[in-house]
Amino acid sequence: MxxxxxxxxxxxxxxxxxxxxxxxxxxxxxxxxxxxxxxxxxxxxxxxxxxxxxxxLEEPLKALQIWAESHIEDVLDNRDRYDSAADEIVLVAHLL
Structure with a gap:
């Protein structure tokens, strides 16, 4: 940045x-x-x-910025899925 x-x-x-x-x-x-x-x-x-x-570094970093901006929704969706699965594991562990 x-x-x-x-x-x-x-x-x-x-x-x-x-x-x-x-x-x-x-x-x-x-x-x-x-x-x-x-x-x-x-x-x-x-x-x-x-x-x-x-x-x-300008050109490669600009390419990385473009990639990140075009894939941010995918990354956020993956984070949500991961966090939900982790939350379920913790919940099950507490129930046991």
């Missing part, structure tokens, strides 16, 4: 934190440091920006 967020251009930490729902500041900080260490992004003037190497 960080890489996808930075495709359009550099962002400050707060802007990234706002765009990526549910990520803690610690996890975002650790991930940004890791991506910087790997050479995927740089930090300049308080903004994070993809490097040339980081930009090579």
């Amino acid at each position: 960080i890489v996808i967020s930075l495709v359009a251009g550099p962002l400050r930490f707060g802007e990234l934190h706002t765009r990526i729902e549910g990520i803690s500041k610690k996890v975002l900080t650790d991930t940004l440091r890791s991506l910087e260490r790997d050479g995927m992004l740089i930090r300049a003037d308080g903004r994070y920006e993809l490097t040339e190497l980081g930009r090579t």
Whole structure:
């Protein structure tokens, strides 16, 4: 999500934190440091920006995003089926 967020251009930490729902500041900080260490992004003037190497992730991540969006209903249905079966097992175990 960080890489996808930075495709359009550099962002400050707060802007990234706002765009990526549910990520803690610690996890975002650790991930940004890791991506910087790997050479995927740089930090300049308080903004994070993809490097040339980081930009090579745009196409494969976009393909993954498209796949996820087109299969989200299948994934959610499978989760519901799995959770229902697990709930039934717990119920039966309590009855025994």
